[in-house]
Amino acid sequence: VTDTARISLKVNGVTHRQELEARVTLLDALRERIGLTGTKKGCDRGECGACTVLVDGRRIKSCLTLAVMQQGREITTVEGLARGDALHPVQAAFIRNDGFQCGFCTPGQLMSAVACVHEGHTGSDDEIREWMSGNLCRCGCYPNIVASVRQAAKEMS
Numbered sequence: 001v002t003d004t005a006r007i008s009l010k011v012n013g014v015t016h017r018q019e020l021e022a023r024v025t026l027l028d029a030l031r032e033r034i035g036l037t038g039t040k041k042g043c044d045r046g047e048c049g050a051c052t053v054l055v056d057g058r059r060i061k062s063c064l065t066l067a068v069m070q071q072g073r074e075i076t077t078v079e080g081l082a083r084g085d086a087l088h089p090v091q092a093a094f095i096r097n098d099g100f101q102c103g104f105c106t107p108g109q110l111m112s113a114v115a116c117v118h119e120g121h122t123g124s125d126d127e128i129r130e131w132m133s134g135n136l137c138r139c140g141c142y143p144n145i146v147a148s149v150r151q152a153a154k155e156m157s
């Protein structure tokens, strides 16, 4: 016997009704149930930040929370950043500054960067590095990621 729960998740403004086991993480619900595979699974244990999404505007690691706990909240994934053909300023800044190589960490970096700018943690490169430190990049794009966040902060201010 498995304990399933009937839940509804609001992701990028769209409500998704799901029946899933209570132990399913938000990350697995997004990727495997709802089909939003932009959010990446790196470590699946809170260390890499590849799975970062926004919940009610705050960044969280979606591998560390259960889907059932996020009902009624506004969840934003990387798929929800652009407005039609118009990239979010953070996405545009990552392209302009070569803020990625393989791109695997990028969705998480983008979500973290959006929050970092809104939190006002972009006063200096050191501050950006500190507040983006939960997002690892195996390709070592850190200088370009910092430059991207710096530019996005300027454009969003």
Ligand code: FES
Binding pocket: 040, 041, 042, 043, 044, 045, 046, 047, 048, 049, 050, 051, 052, 061, 062, 063, 064
């Ligand atoms: Fe969630 Fe690595 S997959 S922090």
Ligand code: FES
Binding pocket: 099, 100, 101, 102, 103, 104, 105, 106, 136, 137, 138, 139, 140, 141
């Ligand atoms: Fe490859 Fe960051 S761009 S892991």
